[in-house]
Amino acid sequence: MVTPFPGGIGISGLRVYDWPTVDGLCGGSPHVHLVCSECYYVVGGTGSVQTLTSGGFATTPLREGSVVWFTPGTIHRLVNDGDLRILVVMQNSGLPEAGDAVFTFPADVLASPERYEQAAAGGDEEAVRRRRDLALTGFLELRRNGAVQEFYAAAAALKQRLLDGWEERWRTGALAAAELTGEHLDRLRSGDLGHLADAGVHVLDAGGPHRFGMCGRLDTHDPGDGKPVH
Numbered sequence: 001m002v003t004p005f006p007g008g009i010g011i012s013g014l015r016v017y018d019w020p021t022v023d024g025l026c027g028g029s030p031h032v033h034l035v036c037s038e039c040y041y042v043v044g045g046t047g048s049v050q051t052l053t054s055g056g057f058a059t060t061p062l063r064e065g066s067v068v069w070f071t072p073g074t075i076h077r078l079v080n081d082g083d084l085r086i087l088v089v090m091q092n093s094g095l096p097e098a099g100d101a102v103f104t105f106p107a108d109v110l111a112s113p114e115r116y117e118q119a120a121a122g123g124d125e126e127a128v129r130r131r132r133d134l135a136l137t138g139f140l141e142l143r144r145n146g147a148v149q150e151f152y153a154a155a156a157a158l159k160q161r162l163l164d165g166w167e168e169r170w171r172t173g174a175l176a177a178a179e180l181t182g183e184h185l186d187r188l189r190s191g192d193l194g195h196l197a198d199a200g201v202h203v204l205d206a207g208g209p210h211r212f213g214m215c216g217r218l219d220t221h222d223p224g225d226g227k228p229v230h
Helices: 113-120 125-145 148-190 194-198
Strands: 010-016 038-053 056-063 067-070 075-090 201-203 216-220 227-229
Touching (some): 075 216, 148 194
Antiparallel strands (some): 010 075, 010 216, 038 067, 038 075, 201 227
């Protein structure tokens, strides 16, 4: 039997883009998650994460060993000052990389699902650069006008049709993991140690091709792909 990552989380290895932008900084595409928290553990290099919420704009420095996390609604942009590499830990079996993300495109793009989908499409490096630059244009405008609540409303409208799928991922991932812990506690109280007989080690193979993500080149791992080690 293959088991998911502990707690139904997801992980990705991230090498943040070193492509320069219109404001002279290098980095990824600003975006937001609507239902998931996300955590960065910096494994190398230096940089920062710029964030924008209803409370305003902030910049948090990143260096090797830094641990930073943020909750849903935190608009964030990674900035790469030099070889910034991050282990990303995500809620809900990696849902942030599987739909729960909205780019900070300008308001006219966000208002049209068709235009948004076209602008959000990835593919080759040229397409991903265009996507990043358009998201940055919207992000810089949000910093100027402070229309964060309007952006949230537009982002939520874009994702309405996906919510049932997100709920299923949550139920079979994080919720199922929490409920299983409750079952284990009940067993221990009754002296039933049967679940301990199922102990095992699971390994995900390293390597594989990088893919273009929102903020950099990704090594993604399906939380259910662990191979048992006997």
